[in-house]
Amino acid sequence: MNDVARQAGVSLKTVSRVVNGETTVDPALAARVREAVASLGYRPNLGASLLRRADQRTGTIGLLLPDLVSPFSAALHRAIDAEVTRRGAQVLSGNVGHDPARERDLAETFARQHADGLIITPVAARQSHLAPDIPAVFVDRRARGWPADTVLATNHAGAKQAVEHLQRHGHRRIAYIGTMPGARRHGYRRAMAAAGLVKVERNDPEQALLEAPTALFTESRTVTVAAIRALQAAGMQRRVALVGFDDFPLADLLDPGITVVAQDPVAMGRAAARALFERIAGGTAEPRVISIPTTLIARGSGEVAIRGS
Amino acid sequence: MNDVARQAGVSLKTVSRVVNGETTVDPALAARVREAVASLGYRPNLGASLLRRADQRTGTIGLLLPDLVSPFSAALHRAIDAEVTRRGAQVLSGNVGHDPARERDLAETFARQHADGLIITPVAARQSHLAPDIPAVFVDRRARGWPADTVLATNHAGAKQAVEHLQRHGHRRIAYIGTMPGARRHGYRRAMAAAGLVKVERNDPEQALLEAPTALFTESRTVTVAAIRALQAAGMQRRVALVGFDDFPLADLLDPGITVVAQDPVAMGRAAARALFERIAGGTAEPRVISIPTTLIARGSGEVAIRGS
DNA sequence: CTGAAAGCGCTAACAG
DNA sequence: CTGTTAGCGCTTTCAG
Secondary structure, eight states, X not given: OHHHHHHHTSOHHHHHXXXXXXXXXXXXXXXXXXXHHHHHTOOOOHHHHHHHOSOOOOSEEEEEESOTTXXXXXXXXXXXXXXXXXXXXXXXXXXOTTOHHHHHHHHHHHXXXXXXXXXXXXXXXXXXXXXXXXXXXXESSOOOSSOOEEEEEOHHHHHHHHHHHHHHTTOOEEEEEOOOOTHHHHHHHXXXXXXXXXXXXXXXXXXXXXXXXXXXXXXXXHHHHXXXXXXXXXXXXXXXXXXXXXXXXXXXXXXSBOEEEEOOXXXXXXXXXXXXXXXXXXXXXOOOEEEEOOEEEOOBGGGOOOTTO | OHHHHHHHTSOHHHHHXXXXXXXXXXXXXXXXXXXXXXXXXXXXXXXXXXXXXXOOOOSEEEEEESOTTSHHHHHHHHHHHHHHHHTTOEEEEEEOTTOHXXXXXXXXXXHHTTOSEEEEOOOSSOOGGGOOSSOEEEESSOOOSSOOEEEEEOHHHHHHHHHHHHHHTTOOEEEEEOOOOTHHHHHHHHHHHHXXXXXXXXXXXXXXXXXXXSEEEESSHHHHHHHHHHHHHTTOTTTSEEEEESOOTTTTTSSSBOEEEEOOHXXXXXXXXXXXXXXXXXXOOOOOEEEEOOEEEOOXXXXXXXXXX
């Protein structure tokens, strides 16, 4: 900045004013400064600037996702990106890879880089260890040990939709396939029990099929695809019904098309970004849980009627 | 840091040594410092540290992708992430959304945050405007106007694989469907011409089908999926052959399975990360183009024989 | 509208 | 092994 000042024939402070877009600078001087900036390839030093600056905002939001490869994460990312960009800020994202240590390291990195806030799909059981004293919002999984807003799909209602749909097609013996702990699975259990159905619970679709269920309900995209493969391998894709939690690309092009309870990642991402900006702006209300409804999309696999009925 | 020093009863410099992991500190003092750090919730100021530090490394790599949602980008991301993490650094990524202005802004942001290097899948026609005087490597599209290493799939060879495969199954009249300009499409043209085939070139699969080709070659995942939909809608998925460039999830579960020329995003990502670390370490060789081979994966759609043959 | 001086939090270079 | 001093690049405060 000193070099720029020298070349433009002004004081350092005037350069600072121009670089920061203050309007109280003589246009002729400002032009000379901008010229010098361009010719010297000057780039302001963010860290030095932040050292003294009153307003500590950097216009940067950190996003931590367990697995950037999943279609759900990707859609969430895009929605958050759109909302954050619309407000003139930027999203930088980090891939946690389901590793709590990396979750902590990335949160720490964002905090050291003075991100204005964090949006996190947590992978660790408790989040207290990463508390980086900057505004944060959780998405898709409830945060524990660290009060913050949380945006969730309404899993319990989603499970209810799936189970009642299968029940309407005559099914009584339904296998739940998945590995997820806690609240989400609990939602499925409650839905099954409430409907008075026989429940088979397994991690592996092939094992589940041995128990002769007439319908499958799968907990995530990964498990849904595994179930499709197992059904096709056994030639049973038209004899056992299947409803998956979470939509995925090409679900409509398979044969039969896969019926899913779709989350709404666009609404979830937008809600998370909005909640975060409220926190950044200084909102100090109690931590909220924001629920986003799910939708059942019938495509064929969930409408396979029970055998012999 | 001053507060920590006071509480631990040592000088500021000793705190600095402990925080930076220097080993020349009395263990008892170091323990006292760490205790004070924890109790005060002290977090070092990266910007201030960098201001004076000789080694300007931050252990951070910036990754710019045109669209984080695409499976290819996601796979690339994961591979880069793995290689960078293995070397003890972190990847922060930004979604460019095919917008040259955002590409520039994100590169600028990473530069200001002192990223050690950049990996970019460029979207702008020329990259000279974003040249952020830090080491950079391009992936998946050749960089123009800014000499840097580039990692590419061997498109020309990939097109040859596809065309020869279709030719072997009796096809002479092949539609190329895609919108991509420049080198990649050029590769397809050359491959077609070299094989002496009749080429129909269209953006839209439905239009292409009107020209009665016996086989389709699609340029990207998006176009491949559009072609699958068009073929299924016309009931022609077993009468017209299809080979797609770039593999995608569930391609094997469709009926027929979709034959593709698969890129190798894992190898591409690893090569890009390695090239970048060489540049960061000070390698000053001429800009290279690193080619990663493609593989034809036969799944059914590309082996549909020509009608009546 | 412009500039001079002080100091943000930290590390390099040098003593002890 | 530990401490002192100077100064990184910038913005603040305050005086012209």
